[in-house]
Amino acid sequence: MKQKWGREDDAGDFPSDRAVWSIGAFCVALLSVFAIAGYRYGIESDSGREHIAETIREELDSLKTELLALGFSKRAIATAFKNVQEKGE
Numbered sequence: 001m002k003q004k005w006g007r008e009d010d011a012g013d014f015p016s017d018r019a020v021w022s023i024g025a026f027c028v029a030l031l032s033v034f035a036i037a038g039y040r041y042g043i044e045s046d047s048g049r050e051h052i053a054e055t056i057r058e059e060l061d062s063l064k065t066e067l068l069a070l071g072f073s074k075r076a077i078a079t080a081f082k083n084v085q086e087k088g089e
Contacts, residue, residue, distance in 0.1 A: 064077055
């Protein structure tokens, strides 16, 4: 190139390394999100009905414990769960 243009003191230098690091960190984070989502989808799609039923039971037991801690009576919780199960079937 025979003709010089631009600022000669900054020629060939990127103005700041901060942008490069930010873009790099963003790309790594984005790839991590996709990798984790793909991994979780693979596990859940391979799971049988038994695993899903067990997970639901565990979550419902946890919910009952939390409701008791919040002050709901065992009778109110049992009635609510019975009503939900009847509508779901």
